[in-house]
Amino acid sequence: MSIVLQFVITGIAVGAVYGLVALGFVIIYNVTGVVNFAQGTFPMLGGFIMVSFAGAHLPLPLAIVLDALIVAGVGLTFCALAVLPFREARIPPLIVTLGLSLSFEGIAFFVWSFNPLSYPPFSGSQAMFFLGAAVYPQTLWVIGVVVLLVVLVYAFFEMTFLGKAVRACALNRRAARLIGIDVHLMAFIAFGLSAATGAIAGAVITPLIPVTFTSDVSLAVNGFAGAIFGGLENPMAAVAGGILLGVVGELAKGYIGNGFDIVAALVLMLVVLISRPQGVFANLFTRRAVA
Protein backbone atom coordinates (compact mmCIF):
# COMPACT_ATOMS: atom_id res chain seq x y z
CA MET A 1 0.00 0.00 0.00
CA SER A 2 2.72 2.44 0.97
CA ILE A 3 4.51 1.75 -2.31
CA VAL A 4 1.38 2.69 -4.26
CA LEU A 5 1.08 5.82 -2.16
CA GLN A 6 4.72 6.58 -2.89
CA PHE A 7 4.08 6.43 -6.63
CA VAL A 8 0.95 8.54 -6.28
CA ILE A 9 2.72 11.27 -4.31
CA THR A 10 5.64 11.45 -6.71
CA GLY A 11 3.12 11.28 -9.55
CA ILE A 12 1.23 14.28 -8.23
CA ALA A 13 4.42 16.34 -8.10
CA VAL A 14 5.50 15.32 -11.60
CA GLY A 15 1.91 15.65 -12.80
CA ALA A 16 1.65 19.15 -11.40
CA VAL A 17 4.45 20.13 -13.76
CA TYR A 18 2.70 18.36 -16.64
CA GLY A 19 -0.42 20.23 -15.61
CA LEU A 20 1.34 23.56 -16.00
CA VAL A 21 2.68 22.52 -19.40
CA ALA A 22 -0.86 21.49 -20.34
CA LEU A 23 -2.14 24.85 -19.14
CA GLY A 24 0.48 26.50 -21.37
CA PHE A 25 -0.76 24.49 -24.37
CA VAL A 26 -4.34 25.59 -23.69
CA ILE A 27 -3.52 29.27 -23.19
CA ILE A 28 -1.57 29.48 -26.43
CA TYR A 29 -4.07 27.40 -28.38
CA ASN A 30 -7.06 29.41 -27.21
CA VAL A 31 -5.52 32.75 -28.01
CA THR A 32 -3.62 32.00 -31.21
CA GLY A 33 -5.13 28.79 -32.59
CA VAL A 34 -1.64 27.29 -32.64
CA VAL A 35 -0.73 23.99 -30.97
CA ASN A 36 2.73 24.84 -29.68
CA PHE A 37 4.67 21.58 -29.75
CA ALA A 38 7.66 23.43 -28.36
CA GLN A 39 5.83 23.70 -25.04
CA GLY A 40 8.21 21.26 -23.37
CA THR A 41 11.13 23.53 -24.23
CA PHE A 42 10.06 26.09 -21.63
CA PRO A 43 10.34 23.85 -18.53
CA MET A 44 13.47 22.22 -19.94
CA LEU A 45 15.18 25.61 -20.34
CA GLY A 46 13.77 26.67 -16.98
CA GLY A 47 15.48 23.67 -15.37
CA PHE A 48 18.83 24.17 -17.12
CA ILE A 49 19.01 27.89 -16.43
CA MET A 50 18.17 27.25 -12.79
CA VAL A 51 21.02 24.72 -12.55
CA SER A 52 23.42 27.34 -13.92
CA PHE A 53 22.09 30.02 -11.56
CA ALA A 54 22.39 27.68 -8.59
CA GLY A 55 25.97 26.99 -9.66
CA ALA A 56 26.58 30.75 -9.65
CA HIS A 57 25.12 30.97 -6.12
CA LEU A 58 22.35 33.37 -7.05
CA PRO A 59 19.74 33.80 -4.29
CA LEU A 60 16.87 31.41 -4.94
CA PRO A 61 13.98 33.88 -5.43
CA LEU A 62 16.06 36.10 -7.71
CA ALA A 63 17.18 33.07 -9.70
CA ILE A 64 13.60 31.93 -10.25
CA VAL A 65 12.41 35.36 -11.32
CA LEU A 66 15.34 35.83 -13.72
CA ASP A 67 14.82 32.33 -15.05
CA ALA A 68 11.13 33.03 -15.73
CA LEU A 69 11.96 36.31 -17.46
CA ILE A 70 14.61 34.78 -19.70
CA VAL A 71 12.37 31.90 -20.76
CA ALA A 72 9.46 34.33 -21.25
CA GLY A 73 11.74 36.10 -23.70
CA VAL A 74 12.27 32.79 -25.48
CA GLY A 75 8.48 32.39 -25.55
CA LEU A 76 8.06 35.80 -27.16
CA THR A 77 10.63 34.83 -29.76
CA PHE A 78 8.69 31.64 -30.45
CA CYS A 79 5.56 33.70 -30.96
CA ALA A 80 7.35 36.00 -33.37
CA LEU A 81 8.76 33.04 -35.32
CA ALA A 82 5.90 30.56 -35.26
CA VAL A 83 2.73 32.62 -35.23
CA LEU A 84 3.09 36.03 -36.80
CA PRO A 85 4.71 34.97 -40.11
CA PHE A 86 1.92 32.46 -40.74
CA ARG A 87 -1.12 34.67 -40.75
CA GLU A 88 -1.61 34.05 -44.45
CA ALA A 89 0.54 31.01 -45.10
CA ARG A 90 -0.78 27.49 -45.46
CA ILE A 91 2.03 25.79 -43.51
CA PRO A 92 0.67 25.07 -40.06
CA PRO A 93 2.66 26.90 -37.39
CA LEU A 94 2.63 23.52 -35.62
CA ILE A 95 5.48 22.33 -37.86
CA VAL A 96 7.45 25.43 -37.00
CA THR A 97 6.98 24.82 -33.28
CA LEU A 98 8.24 21.26 -33.72
CA GLY A 99 11.29 22.63 -35.48
CA LEU A 100 11.86 25.13 -32.70
CA SER A 101 11.70 22.44 -30.05
CA LEU A 102 14.31 20.36 -31.92
CA SER A 103 16.53 23.40 -32.36
CA PHE A 104 16.41 24.10 -28.66
CA GLU A 105 17.27 20.50 -27.86
CA GLY A 106 20.38 21.11 -29.93
CA ILE A 107 21.14 24.40 -28.21
CA ALA A 108 20.65 22.81 -24.78
CA PHE A 109 23.00 19.98 -25.78
CA PHE A 110 25.70 22.44 -26.76
CA VAL A 111 25.33 24.58 -23.66
CA TRP A 112 24.68 22.00 -20.96
CA SER A 113 25.93 18.78 -22.62
CA PHE A 114 24.19 15.40 -22.25
CA ASN A 115 24.51 14.56 -18.57
CA PRO A 116 21.40 14.91 -16.44
CA LEU A 117 21.83 18.04 -14.33
CA SER A 118 20.31 18.96 -11.01
CA TYR A 119 20.78 21.35 -8.11
CA PRO A 120 20.11 21.02 -4.35
CA PRO A 121 16.49 21.04 -3.13
CA PHE A 122 15.10 24.29 -1.69
CA SER A 123 14.87 23.12 1.90
CA GLY A 124 16.92 19.99 2.40
CA SER A 125 16.19 16.39 1.54
CA GLN A 126 15.00 15.20 4.91
CA ALA A 127 12.01 13.01 4.00
CA MET A 128 8.81 13.15 6.02
CA PHE A 129 6.77 9.99 6.26
CA PHE A 130 3.11 9.91 5.43
CA LEU A 131 1.37 6.53 5.81
CA GLY A 132 4.68 4.85 5.12
CA ALA A 133 5.46 6.87 2.02
CA ALA A 134 8.42 9.22 1.92
CA VAL A 135 7.55 12.81 1.11
CA TYR A 136 10.47 15.08 0.30
CA PRO A 137 10.19 18.78 1.06
CA GLN A 138 10.88 19.52 -2.61
CA THR A 139 7.75 17.55 -3.53
CA LEU A 140 5.74 19.94 -1.39
CA TRP A 141 7.55 22.90 -2.96
CA VAL A 142 6.63 21.68 -6.43
CA ILE A 143 2.99 21.19 -5.54
CA GLY A 144 2.82 24.50 -3.68
CA VAL A 145 4.46 26.50 -6.47
CA VAL A 146 2.25 24.93 -9.13
CA VAL A 147 -0.90 25.60 -7.12
CA LEU A 148 0.22 29.21 -6.67
CA LEU A 149 0.91 29.62 -10.38
CA VAL A 150 -2.42 28.10 -11.38
CA VAL A 151 -4.23 30.43 -8.99
CA LEU A 152 -2.30 33.43 -10.35
CA VAL A 153 -3.02 32.48 -13.96
CA TYR A 154 -6.68 31.94 -13.10
CA ALA A 155 -6.87 35.30 -11.33
CA PHE A 156 -5.19 36.99 -14.29
CA PHE A 157 -7.82 35.68 -16.70
CA GLU A 158 -10.80 36.13 -14.40
CA MET A 159 -10.05 39.31 -12.55
CA THR A 160 -7.85 41.64 -14.56
CA PHE A 161 -8.77 43.89 -17.43
CA LEU A 162 -5.84 42.69 -19.52
CA GLY A 163 -6.60 39.04 -18.75
CA LYS A 164 -10.13 39.53 -19.95
CA ALA A 165 -8.87 41.19 -23.10
CA VAL A 166 -6.74 38.10 -23.76
CA ARG A 167 -9.78 35.89 -23.18
CA ALA A 168 -11.89 38.10 -25.43
CA CYS A 169 -9.35 37.42 -28.14
CA ALA A 170 -9.71 33.68 -27.57
CA LEU A 171 -13.52 33.87 -27.54
CA ASN A 172 -14.03 36.01 -30.62
CA ARG A 173 -11.01 37.27 -32.47
CA ARG A 174 -13.03 39.35 -34.91
CA ALA A 175 -14.95 41.16 -32.21
CA ALA A 176 -11.74 41.68 -30.27
CA ARG A 177 -10.18 43.41 -33.26
CA LEU A 178 -13.31 45.50 -33.77
CA ILE A 179 -13.11 46.98 -30.28
CA GLY A 180 -9.45 47.75 -30.80
CA ILE A 181 -7.69 44.85 -29.11
CA ASP A 182 -4.39 44.11 -30.82
CA VAL A 183 -4.60 40.35 -31.31
CA HIS A 184 -0.86 40.04 -31.93
CA LEU A 185 -0.12 41.65 -28.62
CA MET A 186 -2.48 39.14 -26.98
CA ALA A 187 -0.64 36.30 -28.74
CA PHE A 188 2.65 37.57 -27.29
CA ILE A 189 1.09 37.74 -23.84
CA ALA A 190 -0.13 34.15 -24.20
CA PHE A 191 3.32 32.92 -25.22
CA GLY A 192 5.11 34.94 -22.57
CA LEU A 193 2.77 33.75 -19.84
CA SER A 194 2.94 30.09 -20.74
CA ALA A 195 6.72 30.23 -21.18
CA ALA A 196 7.25 31.89 -17.80
CA THR A 197 4.98 29.50 -15.90
CA GLY A 198 6.52 26.53 -17.72
CA ALA A 199 10.01 27.73 -16.79
CA ILE A 200 9.15 28.02 -13.10
CA ALA A 201 7.61 24.55 -13.12
CA GLY A 202 10.75 23.17 -14.77
CA ALA A 203 12.93 24.98 -12.24
CA VAL A 204 11.21 23.60 -9.14
CA ILE A 205 11.00 19.99 -10.39
CA THR A 206 14.70 19.77 -11.33
CA PRO A 207 15.96 18.89 -7.80
CA LEU A 208 13.58 15.88 -7.93
CA ILE A 209 14.03 14.93 -11.58
CA PRO A 210 17.32 16.02 -13.17
CA VAL A 211 17.01 17.80 -16.49
CA THR A 212 18.56 16.64 -19.77
CA PHE A 213 18.43 18.04 -23.28
CA THR A 214 15.65 15.60 -24.13
CA SER A 215 13.50 16.38 -21.07
CA ASP A 216 11.24 18.46 -23.28
CA VAL A 217 9.90 15.36 -25.04
CA SER A 218 8.22 13.73 -22.08
CA LEU A 219 7.10 17.14 -20.78
CA ALA A 220 5.53 18.02 -24.11
CA VAL A 221 3.93 14.60 -24.64
CA ASN A 222 2.48 14.44 -21.15
CA GLY A 223 1.49 18.09 -21.19
CA PHE A 224 -0.21 17.71 -24.54
CA ALA A 225 -2.02 14.58 -23.38
CA GLY A 226 -3.14 16.52 -20.32
CA ALA A 227 -4.38 19.35 -22.49
CA ILE A 228 -6.31 16.87 -24.63
CA PHE A 229 -8.28 15.97 -21.52
CA GLY A 230 -9.56 19.51 -21.55
CA GLY A 231 -10.36 19.33 -25.24
CA LEU A 232 -7.38 21.68 -25.65
CA GLU A 233 -9.64 24.53 -24.60
CA ASN A 234 -10.45 24.11 -20.95
CA PRO A 235 -7.56 25.32 -18.77
CA MET A 236 -8.53 23.72 -15.47
CA ALA A 237 -9.36 20.38 -17.10
CA ALA A 238 -5.90 20.53 -18.63
CA VAL A 239 -4.25 20.98 -15.23
CA ALA A 240 -6.27 18.09 -13.82
CA GLY A 241 -5.39 16.02 -16.90
CA GLY A 242 -1.71 16.73 -16.36
CA ILE A 243 -1.83 15.62 -12.74
CA LEU A 244 -3.68 12.44 -13.67
CA LEU A 245 -1.06 11.67 -16.30
CA GLY A 246 1.72 12.22 -13.78
CA VAL A 247 0.18 9.71 -11.38
CA VAL A 248 -0.56 7.14 -14.08
CA GLY A 249 2.93 7.64 -15.49
CA GLU A 250 4.63 7.02 -12.14
CA LEU A 251 2.52 3.89 -11.58
CA ALA A 252 3.44 2.66 -15.06
CA LYS A 253 7.10 3.31 -14.42
CA GLY A 254 6.94 1.61 -11.03
CA TYR A 255 4.96 -1.47 -12.01
CA ILE A 256 5.87 -2.00 -15.67
CA GLY A 257 9.25 -0.43 -16.16
CA ASN A 258 11.21 2.69 -16.92
CA GLY A 259 10.03 4.55 -19.99
CA PHE A 260 6.49 3.27 -19.72
CA ASP A 261 5.22 6.60 -18.41
CA ILE A 262 5.28 7.97 -21.94
CA VAL A 263 3.56 4.82 -23.22
CA ALA A 264 0.85 5.33 -20.59
CA ALA A 265 0.47 8.97 -21.60
CA LEU A 266 0.16 8.08 -25.27
CA VAL A 267 -2.33 5.28 -24.56
CA LEU A 268 -4.45 7.61 -22.43
CA MET A 269 -4.27 10.24 -25.13
CA LEU A 270 -5.46 7.69 -27.71
CA VAL A 271 -8.31 6.62 -25.47
CA VAL A 272 -9.44 10.22 -25.07
CA LEU A 273 -9.06 10.92 -28.77
CA ILE A 274 -11.10 7.85 -29.69
CA SER A 275 -13.80 8.25 -27.09
CA ARG A 276 -14.13 12.01 -27.49
CA PRO A 277 -13.03 12.79 -31.02
CA GLN A 278 -15.48 15.64 -31.52
CA GLY A 279 -13.94 17.91 -28.97
CA VAL A 280 -10.43 17.02 -29.89
CA PHE A 281 -9.85 16.27 -33.56
CA ALA A 282 -12.17 19.00 -34.70
CA ASN A 283 -10.29 21.59 -32.74
CA LEU A 284 -6.86 20.31 -33.56
CA PHE A 285 -7.11 20.07 -37.30
CA THR A 286 -9.27 23.00 -38.20
CA ARG A 287 -6.68 25.62 -37.68
CA ARG A 288 -8.25 28.79 -36.44
CA ALA A 289 -7.27 31.87 -38.31
CA VAL A 290 -4.04 33.07 -36.78
CA ALA A 291 -5.02 36.65 -36.08
Added chain:
Amino acid sequence: MEALAGVDVEVHEGEIVTVIGANGAGKTTLLNAISGMAPLAAGGILYCGQRIDGRPPQAIVQAGISQAPEGRQLFADLSVQDNLTLGSYSRFVSGSNLWTGYTRYLRGRRELERELEDVYGLFPRLRERRGQLAGSLSGGEQQMLAIGRALMSRPRLLLLDEPSMGLAPLLVKEILSHLNELRSRGITMLLVEQNANQALKVADRAYVLERGRVRVHGRAGELLANEEVRRAYLGSRQFSTRRPGEVRGNPDADGATA
Protein backbone atom coordinates in the same frame (compact mmCIF):
# COMPACT_ATOMS: atom_id res chain seq x y z
CA MET B 1 -13.57 39.17 -55.01
CA GLU B 2 -14.92 42.67 -55.23
CA ALA B 3 -17.88 43.25 -52.97
CA LEU B 4 -18.06 47.00 -53.47
CA ALA B 5 -17.56 48.95 -56.69
CA GLY B 6 -17.38 52.71 -56.60
CA VAL B 7 -19.65 53.20 -53.63
CA ASP B 8 -19.91 56.82 -52.54
CA VAL B 9 -21.56 57.21 -49.16
CA GLU B 10 -21.59 60.37 -47.10
CA VAL B 11 -22.62 60.79 -43.47
CA HIS B 12 -22.92 64.25 -41.92
CA GLU B 13 -22.51 65.00 -38.27
CA GLY B 14 -25.67 64.40 -36.28
CA GLU B 15 -27.32 62.33 -38.97
CA ILE B 16 -28.71 58.85 -38.99
CA VAL B 17 -27.93 57.44 -42.39
CA THR B 18 -29.05 54.00 -43.45
CA VAL B 19 -27.70 51.73 -46.11
CA ILE B 20 -30.25 49.19 -47.20
CA GLY B 21 -30.01 46.38 -49.65
CA ALA B 22 -30.36 42.66 -50.05
CA ASN B 23 -28.12 40.11 -48.42
CA GLY B 24 -24.84 40.22 -50.33
CA ALA B 25 -25.21 43.74 -51.62
CA GLY B 26 -21.97 44.68 -49.87
CA LYS B 27 -23.37 46.41 -46.80
CA THR B 28 -21.23 44.56 -44.27
CA THR B 29 -18.18 45.00 -46.49
CA LEU B 30 -18.77 48.73 -46.44
CA LEU B 31 -18.81 48.85 -42.64
CA ASN B 32 -15.78 46.58 -42.37
CA ALA B 33 -13.88 48.81 -44.73
CA ILE B 34 -14.66 51.80 -42.52
CA SER B 35 -13.67 49.88 -39.38
CA GLY B 36 -10.34 48.89 -40.89
CA MET B 37 -11.25 45.20 -40.95
CA ALA B 38 -11.20 44.89 -44.74
CA PRO B 39 -8.61 46.53 -46.99
CA LEU B 40 -9.70 48.91 -49.70
CA ALA B 41 -8.64 48.14 -53.28
CA ALA B 42 -9.26 51.70 -54.36
CA GLY B 43 -10.73 54.90 -53.07
CA GLY B 44 -10.58 56.28 -49.59
CA ILE B 45 -12.44 56.96 -46.39
CA LEU B 46 -12.56 60.51 -45.17
CA TYR B 47 -13.49 61.15 -41.56
CA CYS B 48 -13.47 64.62 -40.01
CA GLY B 49 -11.33 65.80 -42.90
CA GLN B 50 -8.75 63.02 -42.53
CA ARG B 51 -8.05 59.91 -44.53
CA ILE B 52 -8.53 56.93 -42.23
CA ASP B 53 -8.38 54.06 -44.71
CA GLY B 54 -5.42 51.77 -44.18
CA ARG B 55 -5.35 52.41 -40.45
CA PRO B 56 -5.67 49.38 -38.16
CA PRO B 57 -9.02 48.78 -36.42
CA GLN B 58 -7.66 50.09 -33.12
CA ALA B 59 -6.77 53.46 -34.62
CA ILE B 60 -10.22 53.73 -36.14
CA VAL B 61 -11.91 53.07 -32.80
CA GLN B 62 -9.60 55.60 -31.16
CA ALA B 63 -10.53 58.13 -33.82
CA GLY B 64 -14.14 57.77 -32.68
CA ILE B 65 -15.74 55.19 -34.95
CA SER B 66 -17.05 52.02 -33.39
CA GLN B 67 -19.15 49.20 -34.71
CA ALA B 68 -21.92 46.97 -33.38
CA PRO B 69 -21.24 44.13 -35.81
CA GLU B 70 -23.57 41.81 -37.66
CA GLY B 71 -24.56 38.82 -35.55
CA ARG B 72 -23.64 40.69 -32.32
CA GLN B 73 -20.21 39.00 -32.03
CA LEU B 74 -20.25 39.10 -28.24
CA PHE B 75 -17.73 37.43 -25.94
CA ALA B 76 -20.14 34.67 -24.99
CA ASP B 77 -18.22 33.32 -21.99
CA LEU B 78 -17.69 36.72 -20.40
CA SER B 79 -20.25 38.56 -18.31
CA VAL B 80 -22.39 41.38 -19.63
CA GLN B 81 -20.37 43.87 -17.62
CA ASP B 82 -17.05 42.47 -18.87
CA ASN B 83 -18.26 42.73 -22.46
CA LEU B 84 -19.11 46.37 -21.87
CA THR B 85 -15.88 47.16 -20.03
CA LEU B 86 -13.81 45.62 -22.83
CA GLY B 87 -15.55 48.00 -25.21
CA SER B 88 -13.45 50.74 -23.64
CA TYR B 89 -10.16 48.87 -24.18
CA SER B 90 -8.85 51.13 -26.93
CA ARG B 91 -9.27 54.19 -24.74
CA PHE B 92 -6.65 52.84 -22.39
CA VAL B 93 -4.29 50.76 -24.46
CA SER B 94 -2.59 52.26 -27.48
CA GLY B 95 -0.62 49.91 -29.69
CA SER B 96 1.40 47.63 -27.45
CA ASN B 97 2.04 50.07 -24.63
CA LEU B 98 0.55 48.01 -21.83
CA TRP B 99 2.14 49.95 -19.00
CA THR B 100 0.66 53.29 -20.04
CA GLY B 101 -2.59 51.47 -20.72
CA TYR B 102 -2.63 50.10 -17.20
CA THR B 103 -1.99 53.46 -15.53
CA ARG B 104 -4.63 55.08 -17.74
CA TYR B 105 -7.03 52.33 -16.76
CA LEU B 106 -6.37 52.89 -13.05
CA ARG B 107 -6.89 56.63 -13.43
CA GLY B 108 -9.95 56.26 -15.68
CA ARG B 109 -11.82 53.74 -13.55
CA ARG B 110 -14.29 56.18 -12.05
CA GLU B 111 -15.11 57.56 -15.44
CA LEU B 112 -15.55 54.02 -16.67
CA GLU B 113 -18.12 53.39 -13.94
CA ARG B 114 -20.03 56.46 -15.04
CA GLU B 115 -20.10 55.32 -18.63
CA LEU B 116 -21.27 51.87 -17.61
CA GLU B 117 -24.11 53.62 -15.79
CA ASP B 118 -24.88 55.55 -18.97
CA VAL B 119 -25.22 52.35 -20.96
CA TYR B 120 -27.29 50.74 -18.20
CA GLY B 121 -29.47 53.85 -18.21
CA LEU B 122 -30.06 53.39 -21.91
CA PHE B 123 -30.63 49.64 -21.63
CA PRO B 124 -31.87 48.87 -18.09
CA ARG B 125 -32.21 45.19 -19.00
CA LEU B 126 -28.45 44.97 -19.23
CA ARG B 127 -28.09 46.27 -15.68
CA GLU B 128 -30.35 43.47 -14.44
CA ARG B 129 -28.17 40.95 -16.23
CA ARG B 130 -24.77 42.53 -15.62
CA GLY B 131 -23.31 39.42 -13.99
CA GLN B 132 -24.78 36.95 -16.48
CA LEU B 133 -22.74 35.46 -19.31
CA ALA B 134 -23.33 37.28 -22.59
CA GLY B 135 -24.08 33.98 -24.31
CA SER B 136 -27.07 33.38 -22.04
CA LEU B 137 -28.91 36.55 -23.08
CA SER B 138 -31.91 36.65 -25.40
CA GLY B 139 -31.46 37.93 -28.93
CA GLY B 140 -32.76 41.40 -28.11
CA GLU B 141 -30.57 41.70 -25.04
CA GLN B 142 -27.56 40.55 -27.03
CA GLN B 143 -28.19 43.28 -29.56
CA MET B 144 -28.44 45.84 -26.78
CA LEU B 145 -25.16 44.55 -25.40
CA ALA B 146 -23.49 44.78 -28.81
CA ILE B 147 -24.58 48.39 -29.12
CA GLY B 148 -23.63 49.10 -25.50
CA ARG B 149 -20.17 47.63 -26.02
CA ALA B 150 -19.68 49.82 -29.08
CA LEU B 151 -20.79 52.86 -27.08
CA MET B 152 -18.16 52.22 -24.40
CA SER B 153 -15.43 53.51 -26.70
CA ARG B 154 -17.23 56.90 -26.72
CA PRO B 155 -17.77 56.98 -30.47
CA ARG B 156 -18.75 60.02 -32.50
CA LEU B 157 -19.80 57.75 -35.33
CA LEU B 158 -21.55 54.49 -34.54
CA LEU B 159 -21.77 51.81 -37.22
CA LEU B 160 -24.69 49.44 -36.77
CA ASP B 161 -24.75 46.27 -38.81
CA GLU B 162 -28.17 44.63 -39.05
CA PRO B 163 -29.32 45.32 -35.50
CA SER B 164 -32.74 43.92 -36.39
CA MET B 165 -31.42 40.54 -37.50
CA GLY B 166 -33.35 37.67 -35.98
CA LEU B 167 -35.47 39.86 -33.72
CA ALA B 168 -39.24 40.01 -33.39
CA PRO B 169 -40.81 43.14 -34.94
CA LEU B 170 -41.62 44.66 -31.56
CA LEU B 171 -38.03 44.27 -30.41
CA VAL B 172 -36.76 45.77 -33.63
CA LYS B 173 -38.86 48.83 -32.94
CA GLU B 174 -37.56 49.01 -29.40
CA ILE B 175 -33.93 48.78 -30.45
CA LEU B 176 -34.28 51.28 -33.25
CA SER B 177 -36.14 53.68 -31.01
CA HIS B 178 -32.95 54.01 -28.97
CA LEU B 179 -31.12 55.41 -31.96
CA ASN B 180 -32.85 58.76 -31.66
CA GLU B 181 -31.79 58.94 -28.05
CA LEU B 182 -28.21 58.25 -29.08
CA ARG B 183 -28.43 61.01 -31.63
CA SER B 184 -29.49 63.44 -28.93
CA ARG B 185 -26.27 62.51 -27.15
CA GLY B 186 -24.34 63.69 -30.16
CA ILE B 187 -23.68 60.38 -31.86
CA THR B 188 -23.85 60.13 -35.63
CA MET B 189 -24.99 56.80 -36.98
CA LEU B 190 -24.56 54.69 -40.07
CA LEU B 191 -27.14 51.94 -39.99
CA VAL B 192 -26.96 48.97 -42.29
CA GLU B 193 -30.21 47.06 -42.60
CA GLN B 194 -32.07 44.45 -44.56
CA ASN B 195 -35.20 45.52 -42.75
CA ALA B 196 -35.58 48.53 -45.02
CA ASN B 197 -38.99 49.58 -43.77
CA GLN B 198 -37.89 50.10 -40.18
CA ALA B 199 -34.53 51.55 -41.14
CA LEU B 200 -36.08 54.17 -43.42
CA LYS B 201 -38.41 55.20 -40.63
CA VAL B 202 -35.60 56.12 -38.21
CA ALA B 203 -33.06 57.44 -40.71
CA ASP B 204 -32.67 60.90 -42.20
CA ARG B 205 -31.09 59.81 -45.40
CA ALA B 206 -30.67 56.46 -47.12
CA TYR B 207 -28.63 54.67 -49.72
CA VAL B 208 -29.87 51.61 -51.55
CA LEU B 209 -26.99 49.28 -52.26
CA GLU B 210 -27.27 46.69 -54.98
CA ARG B 211 -24.50 44.28 -55.93
CA GLY B 212 -21.84 46.59 -54.59
CA ARG B 213 -23.17 49.79 -56.14
CA VAL B 214 -25.36 52.61 -54.91
CA ARG B 215 -28.60 52.21 -56.81
CA VAL B 216 -30.64 55.06 -55.31
CA HIS B 217 -30.03 57.55 -52.56
CA GLY B 218 -31.94 60.38 -51.03
CA ARG B 219 -33.97 61.42 -48.04
CA ALA B 220 -35.35 58.45 -46.16
CA GLY B 221 -38.91 59.71 -46.48
CA GLU B 222 -38.57 59.97 -50.25
CA LEU B 223 -37.19 56.46 -50.57
CA LEU B 224 -39.98 55.17 -48.38
CA ALA B 225 -42.38 56.58 -50.98
CA ASN B 226 -40.31 55.56 -54.00
CA GLU B 227 -42.24 52.94 -55.93
CA GLU B 228 -39.15 51.09 -57.17
CA VAL B 229 -37.61 50.90 -53.71
CA ARG B 230 -40.92 49.79 -52.26
CA ARG B 231 -41.19 47.01 -54.76
CA ALA B 232 -37.67 45.73 -54.36
CA TYR B 233 -37.01 46.19 -50.66
CA LEU B 234 -40.16 46.93 -48.75
CA GLY B 235 -42.18 43.97 -49.95
CA SER B 236 -45.29 45.73 -51.19
CA ARG B 237 -48.29 43.47 -50.91
CA GLN B 238 -48.62 42.41 -54.54
CA PHE B 239 -44.95 41.48 -54.72
CA SER B 240 -44.64 39.97 -51.31
CA THR B 241 -43.63 36.59 -52.66
CA ARG B 242 -40.59 38.08 -54.30
CA ARG B 243 -38.08 38.21 -51.47
CA PRO B 244 -35.15 40.45 -52.27
CA GLY B 245 -32.75 37.97 -50.76
CA GLU B 246 -33.73 35.30 -53.27
CA VAL B 247 -33.86 37.40 -56.36
CA ARG B 248 -30.88 39.65 -55.96
CA GLY B 249 -28.95 37.86 -53.30
CA ASN B 250 -25.30 37.18 -53.85
CA PRO B 251 -24.63 35.15 -50.75
CA ASP B 252 -20.86 35.16 -51.18
CA ALA B 253 -20.26 38.87 -51.12
CA ASP B 254 -20.74 39.39 -47.41
CA GLY B 255 -19.38 36.00 -46.54
CA ALA B 256 -16.07 36.70 -48.19
CA THR B 257 -15.18 39.37 -45.71
CA ALA B 258 -17.22 38.33 -42.71
